[in-house]
Amino acid sequence: KQEVTQIPAALSVPEGENLVLNCSFTDSAIYNLQWFRQDPGKGLTSLLLIQSSQREQTSGRLNASLDKSSGRSTLYIAASQPGDSATYLCAVRRTAGGGNKLTFGTGTQLKVEL
Amino acid sequence: DAGVIQSPRHEVTEMGQEVTLRCKPISGHNSLFWYRQTMMRGLELLIYFNNNVPIDDSGMPEDRFSAKMPNASFSTLKIQPSEPRDSAVYFCASNPGQPMNTEAFFGQGTRLTVV
Numbered sequence: 239k240q241e242v243t244q245i246p247a248a249l250s251v252p253e254g255e256n257l258v259l260n261c262s263f264t265d266s267a268i269y270n271l272q273w274f275r276q277d278p279g280k281g282l283t284s285l286l287l288i289q290s291s292q293r294e295q296t297s298g299r300l301n302a303s304l305d306k307s308s309g310r311s312t313l314y315i316a317a318s319q320p321g322d323s324a325t326y327l328c329a330v331r332r333t334a335g336g337g338n339k340l341t342f343g344t345g346t347q348l349k350v351e352l
Numbered sequence: 353d354a355g356v357i358q359s360p361r362h363e364v365t366e367m368g369q370e371v372t373l374r375c376k377p378i379s380g381h382n383s384l385f386w387y388r389q390t391m392m393r394g395l396e397l398l399i400y401f402n403n404n405v406p407i408d409d410s411g412m413p414e415d416r417f418s419a420k421m422p423n424a425s426f427s428t429l430k431i432q433p434s435e436p437r438d439s440a441v442y443f444c445a446s447n448p449g450q451p452m453n454t455e456a457f458f459g460q461g462t463r464l465t466v467v
Contacts (some may be wrong), residue, residue, distance in 0.1 A: 249353070272455060281443060282458040329456075339385065339408060340445075340456055342395040 240265045242330055243341035245320045252351055253319055259313040259346045261328035266309050272340065273302050273313050274327045282327065286313070363426050366464045370432040371444075374464045375444030376425055382449030385456065386419055386429050389441045390400065403447055409458035434466045 241264045246249040249333045251257055268305070274282040280286045286302040296339070301314040311328055325347045330338040355377040365371050367429040379385045399409040401421045409419070416435070421427040429437055441463050447456040 274458075279463075281460040282445075284455045284457065285454045329395075339397050339400050341397070342387075344394045 240332060240341045242306070242328060242343035243258060244326075244328060244346050246346060248342065248347040248349075250349045250351060253318060253320060255350075256314070256316050257318055257320050257348070259315070259326050259328075259348070261313070261343050262310040263309045263311075263330050263341075263345075265332070266306050267332060268306060271302075271304055271311050271328060271330050273328065275310045276325045277329060278324075287324075293311050309313075313347075318348075320350050320352055325350050356444055356446050356457055358442075358449045358459035358462050360462060361460065362463045362465075364467065365434055365467055367435055368433045369466075370430065371431040371434045371438075371464060371466075373442050373464070375429070377427070377444070377446030377457060379425065379445035380448065380459055381457075382424070383447050384421060384427050385445040386427070387443040387445065389443060389461070390411075390439075391458075395443070398429070417441075431464075436466045439464055439466050 243262050245260045267345050268290050272287045273285040275285050276282050286295045286297055288304045290306050299316040304311045325345045326347045327342055329342045332339050353380045359374045369444055383402050386396055387395050387400040389395045398411045399419045400407055419429045438440045443458050443461045445456045445458045448454045
């Protein structure tokens with residue numbers, strides 16, 4: 239059974255700091271990995287999708303890396319802003335034999351302070 | 353496209369009542385997912401459909417839960433009878449299904465409170 243863990247569970251940083259969120263998964267037979275953002279009381283917004291054959295993906299100040307063999311992904315946020323405050327979730331999609339479903343991590347709650 | 357649309361946004365009901373949650377996936381998406389989110393357990397997949405057919409319902413907690421997808425543009429998740437421990441946020445998501453290397457898109461969720 240796939241298990242996805244995110245560390246740290248919570249993080250508070252001053253504005254402008256670069257930060258790294260970690261995601262690890264136990265079964266490396268994944269198709270892709272997706273990072274989401276969730277604001278309080280809201281749904282999930284997709285940030286980045288990284289395929290199993292890729293090493294990284296970038297979107298603006300966000301960069302996600304993937305090391306499938308070691309079961310790890312990181313989300314790098316450059317020059318953090320208060321508007322980045324949210325819960326960040328990673329989710330993995332298993333290979334085709336496992337069905338088209340996402341297994342989520344428990345999330346990292348980020349607070350960026352002025 | 354308006355994205356994945358869920359209704360209602362909030363539902364408060366008494367224990368024992370039937371609750372029906374609704375979802376309209378993004379047009380053209382062939383896969384639809386129902387997730388439940390709680391503080392204790394995070395996001396859990398309840399069931400997912402591919403081309404309106406349930407593929408994996410192993411996450412459905414009990415027989416009190418049932419889900420249907422009568423057509424490509426509509427799905428329901430029903431709880432009968434509801435219990436206080438069913439209180440959670442229920443999310444619906446969709447993606448094109450194929451190819452597999454595509455994003456999943458989530459609705460805004462239905463916050464269910466059973467009192």
